[in-house]
Amino acid sequence: MGFTVSDEVLGTLIPIAVYWIYSGIFIILGDKLEKYRLHTKAEEDTKNVVSKLTVMKGVFVQQAFQIAISMLLFTLIKDEAGAPKPNPPLYIIAVQFIIAMIVLDTWQYFMHRYMHLNKFLYKHIHSKHHTLVVPYAFGALYNHPLEGLLLDTIGGALAFLVTGMTPRVGVFFFSFATIKTVDDHCGVWLPINILHLFFANNSAYHDVHHQLYGTKYNFSQPFFVTWDKIMGTYMPYSLEKRKEGGFEARPVKD
Template sequence: MVFWDGYVSDEVMGTFAPIVVYWLYAGFYQLLPPLDNYRLHTRKEEDEKNLVPLLAVIKGVLLQQLVQATIAHLLFLLTSSTTPSVTVVQPSIIVQIVQIVIAMLVMDTWQYFVHRYMHQNKFLYRHIHSQHHRLVVPYAIGALYNHPLEGLLLDTFGGAISYLISGMTARTAAIFFCFAVVKTVDDHCGLWLPGNIFHLFFQNNTAYHDVHHQLQGTKYNYSQPFFPIWDKLLGTYVPYKLVKRPEGGFEARLIKD
């Protein structure tokens, strides 16, 4: 039993809830005060290094979400029982947790190899993936700022494959996709806040991904959004240390041999 029972279907929640959650969570970060003592980059660096204005970022994210919602809706129509006479039996909590873990591993695997290839293929990087790296200093609203083709291949297809392989229901998918969205936004927020649960439980976190956005880190730390497994297995992991800046805030500084 979930709070939306009797109001909207699981398929509708799976399609639109991740979009709503994205803007609520990213908007929360956007409305925070400057918090200079917790930033991984100064506000001056954000203004000087980023190559795309906020309005263009918002438009790019909305376009990607339109494509995602369309494909998610079609996927749910093809795989779910949507007739009123059919009641979907939800699996136990344990089974749903296992399905979510499987989906996390599948999504990580898909995104690692597609993401890495987009860096290694000069044509794809120059014409597709470099759009995301126009945000040299990441911030929350820009988490899904990508070229439309990258959004389709990396995020939309990655989510669809995770859903299909894990065997989860639309209800479990709604929960999983909302969690994945929150994690992705947090990874791009640019803040190292005390008590952040994602920093406590995930080694792949805000600083980890910030390293990848740095010029000297673009060939490392491809893993997203959950675990650094593939980076560590395939030699693309680079450690870092958080160093306090004299003017306030932190710097994720690479540790290389």
């Protein structure tokens, strides 16, 4: 009998593997991306107050919590007979993806915004993420563990449960959401990025939020900017080329 891995295990572990593989691409490319950076290397070194080793350890802690909660969720909802749930037709999966994106965006917008408005939550929890004033790819999930639980794990669980997607479909959705989150924090503006064709919420948009002038704006993540526009927290930007190379996302004032 061959060794098989359940969809539940794959749905838990593959998005984590995708996180490190995709962020690893940015690390490997390194200097080749210098001319596309949204901040200089000097700014990254001086403005970020935590080391990359600390960030890596913090991400590992959050992902450990993510694994535990995900396996608990799959255990609770698993059919007593243990039979795998059949996957729906592609058009149903497409609808599930769209609904899941809306659910996840809605949850994360309001939770994220509240963590900025509540001084206690910001000081003791969310400010950890903002120690990365200059975001980079593998720092995307550098959060306080409680924030990781509230925003990412619970938000993902809600999207999964509301849509009724199967664990197999969940593998693809959460892998996609992971790629989008890493891309938004990568700190570079690539001239050819297919994600930018479909989503206005991108690395430059989120970079504005990480700057001092933008901490009360651009809360939306990881897909659309809809809630920012509805709630009046949308800050548009212009992308300007720097003389020394790279780009800068500058806020556009009305």
